[in-house]
Amino acid sequence: MSPIRIAVAGVAGRMGRTLVQAVDAADGLVLGAATERAGSSLVGADAGELAGVGHAGVAVQADLAAVVDDFDVLIDFTVPAATMAHLAVCRGAGKRMVIGTTGLDEGQKEAISAAGVDIPLVFAPNMSIGVNLCLKLLDIAARVLGDEVDVEIIEAHHRHKVDAPSGTALRMGEVIADALGRRLDEVAVYGREGHTGPRERAAIGFATVRAGDVVGEHSVWFAGDGERIEIAHKASSRLTFANGAVRAARWLAGRPPGRYDMQDVLGLKDLASV
Numbered sequence: 001m002s003p004i005r006i007a008v009a010g011v012a013g014r015m016g017r018t019l020v021q022a023v024d025a026a027d028g029l030v031l032g033a034a035t036e037r038a039g040s041s042l043v044g045a046d047a048g049e050l051a052g053v054g055h056a057g058v059a060v061q062a063d064l065a066a067v068v069d070d071f072d073v074l075i076d077f078t079v080p081a082a083t084m085a086h087l088a089v090c091r092g093a094g095k096r097m098v099i100g101t102t103g104l105d106e107g108q109k110e111a112i113s114a115a116g117v118d119i120p121l122v123f124a125p126n127m128s129i130g131v132n133l134c135l136k137l138l139d140i141a142a143r144v145l146g147d148e149v150d151v152e153i154i155e156a157h158h159r160h161k162v163d164a165p166s167g168t169a170l171r172m173g174e175v176i177a178d179a180l181g182r183r184l185d186e187v188a189v190y191g192r193e194g195h196t197g198p199r200e201r202a203a204i205g206f207a208t209v210r211a212g213d214v215v216g217e218h219s220v221w222f223a224g225d226g227e228r229i230e231i232a233h234k235a236s237s238r239l240t241f242a243n244g245a246v247r248a249a250r251w252l253a254g255r256p257p258g259r260y261d262m263q264d265v266l267g268l269k270d271l272a273s274v
């Protein structure tokens with residue numbers, strides 16, 4: 001069977017380089033193309049050398065459309081505007097996509113859903129198995145604990161991260177709000193300062209830390225009277241996300257068009273809930 005040819009967008013970024021390492025280590029996958037922002041000094045460099053895995057024979061391109069015949073699946077962990085441009089190219093050319101970019105607005109998320117009519121794509125704010133298992137655990141915890149507890153989501157990331165709260169924290173909030181029959185946009189409280197008054201019972205609070213080289217940490221509190229449950233995940237290597245993206249790229253082969261997420265890839269939607 002011929003290998004699945006992967007394109008990595010934003011290949012000079014923290015995730016871009018890690019994705020090239022993960023593709024290099026994966027059976028049945030080969031790096032077919034790599035892109036960077038137009039104007040980057042790294043356009044033209046060898047993508048394998050950039051990622052520290054040796055010469056790959058894949059020169060970094062500024063324009064995804066120019067290399068559209070060189071890949072089967074695009075893995076995109078970049079910035080929202082770039083992801084939207086790449087989505088248009090992939091939709092037009094019938095290419096599959098794995099999208100990990102966070103910080104997208106509602107219109108951009110709708111554009112991803114619309115592209116899912118024509119191409120199969122996986123879109124998830126966190127590709128790690130552990131976080132996706134936590135999403136399932138959060139759904140169960142919220143259904144069991146109901147309105148008896150206060151829910152607070154605390155996340156920490158490295159100093160370079162540009163969006164807050166993290167896409168993962170927001171997804172955790174959505175899962176919990178859905179389980180409790182609440183609307184996240186009505187109950188979310190993003191940070192607190194000054195004379196806030198007492199806590200609203202239905203609120204779902206978010207707290208954000210940006211510091212040092214923290215890869216990604218999420219902790220959800222379900223705090224009641226007399227006890228507190230915490231469901232927490234700590235990523236210590238970006239390979240956990242990159243390996244999840246590689247798994248998603250493999251899973252997409254032969255799928256009909258649709259917008260999927262990592263719960264689909266991992267088969268977690270089939271697990272019984274409470």
Ligand SMILES: NC(=O)C1=CN([C@@H]2O[C@H](COP(=O)(O)OP(=O)(O)OC[C@H]3O[C@@H](n4cnc5c(N)ncnc54)[C@H](OP(=O)(O)O)[C@@H]3O)[C@@H](O)[C@H]2O)C=CC1
Nearest residue numbers: 010013014015036037077078082100101102125126127241
């Ligand atoms: N879903 C998941 O599991 C995970 C998601 N993420 C998300 O992935 C995204 C990237 O994170 P990270 O790697 O840390 O960020 P980086 O800033 O390190 O990487 C982003 C890269 O994209 C490049 N880029 C910008 N515009 C374009 C363009 N038009 N074409 C090609 N490349 C472009 C940037 O170039 P330049 O710097 O020159 O502008 C940069 O090299 C974030 O949204 C983050 O939240 C991160 C980890 C896990």
Ligand SMILES: O=C(O)C1=N[C@H](C(=O)O)C[C@H](O)C1
Nearest residue numbers: 102125126161166167168216
């Ligand atoms: O920017 C990051 O680094 C990460 N972003 C994702 C998010 O916003 O949830 C996932 C991961 O925690 C790392």
